[in-house]
Amino acid sequence: MAARSERGTAGDGPAYRTLADTLRAQILSGKLKSGDRLPAEPELCEMYGVSRSTVREALRALATEQLLVTRRGVAGGSFVAAPQPGDIAGLVQSSLALLTDADSVSVESLLEVREMLEVPAAGLAAARHAEEHLALLDETLFDPRGADPDVMFGANRDFHVGLLRAARNPVLEAVTAPIFGVVYERFVRRQAPEQFWTRVDHDHRDILDRVRAGDVAGAEEAQRAHLGGLRPTYERIDRERRATRD
Template structure:
C-alpha cells in the first residue's frame, strides 16, 4: 500500500527537524505555505501536524501569534514513549521477563558503579530516605520506596540518558510482574540488598557497587519468573 500523503509529509518535516533545519522554539511554515510547497491539501497538512504533535515533536498554539512550534523534548516524555512501546511488546508476547531483566542488568549495574563515583551528599541522603523496615510495613507500602531507591541510583549516575532508557524497563517489571504479588521474604531480601548497595555507593567503591547491584538483580530473577508463570 502506498504511504498516505500526510505520513509522507510528517516524515519529511520530521527529517528536517532532526537535521536541525527547524530548531526547538522555531515556528514551522503556516498551513497555506506547507500546502503550496508540498502540493497537498490543507487537510493533509493538518493531519501531518497532528501526527508530529502526537510524537511530541511540535506543539500547536492558537491565536494571532500562534502556529506550530518545534519543542525541546523532556527526558520524561522520552521515557513515557519507551514505556508505552515496551508495554505493547510485552502484551504481544514479543518481549519476555528474561529479556527485560537482561536489559535492566546491562543498564543498572554500570549506572550503580557510576553512582558510587559521582553521587552527591544529596543523592546519599535521598537513598537513605528510601530504606524501610519490611517487618513494620505492608507489602504495598514498600513498593514506592523500592522504586525510589532505583530511581535515585540512576539519577546519581550523572548520565540523564541512562535514566531515560532504564526507567521504563524498571517500571514495567515492577508494576506488571511485582506489585502486590511478591512473597513477604522478597522484601526482606530487597531491604538487605539495598543497604549493601548503599554502603558501597557511600564508600565510593565502584566495583563493589556494581557487584552488589548485579547480585541484587540476580536474586530478583526467580521471583519475577515465578510471578510471570502465574500471570
C-alpha cells in the same frame, strides 16, 4: 518543494504519515532544532501539497511522540520540543509494555538488558553522585514489615530512578528507566511475595552504602547481586501470567 499527492507516494500509506515522516526526519537530523517554530498550517499545506486536515494529523502524531509542542495565542504555533529524559522514557516504556503484552518481548530479555544497563549505572552513581542525590535516595528507603504494596512499589521505583540520576547521564536514564518500569508494572506490582520486598529493602540499603562510600566496584557488585537475586521471582510471575492466558 514539489507538491505531493494527498495519498502520499506509492507505498507510503496515508498522506499525514508521509508528512509526519518528513518532518520527523528534519527534527532528528537537526535541520529543525529545539525551539524552532514550524511554518503555519496554511504554509505547510502549500509546501507539501496536502490538506489542512492532513497537516493537523501529522502535527498531532509528532506531538504524541513528544517531538512537537503546540502553543496557543498570537505567538503560538507548533514548536520543536526539547524533551526531557522522563518524556522519552515514558514513550519507550509504553512501547515495551505493548510488546511484552503481545509476548513479543520476554521477561528474560528485559532482565538481561536491565542488568547490562543498571549495573554500570550503579558504579557511575558511586563515582558521580552529589549530596542531593544521596538525600533523595535516603528518602526512598522503607520498612517492608506491613507496608502497603503501592508505597513499596513507589519507593522502589524512586530508588532506581534516583540511582540513574545520580549517574548523571540523561541518556542512560532515558533508556534504562522504561525497562525497569515495564518489569515492575507487569511482573511485580501486586504479585510479589512479602519476602521479595524484604530482599529489596536489604539490597537497596547495601547499594546505597556503597554509592555513598564512592565504591564503584562495590556498587556494581551489589546491584548485580540485587538484580540476580530477584530474577527467580520475575520468572515465576511471568510463568503464572502466561499460564492464566493460555
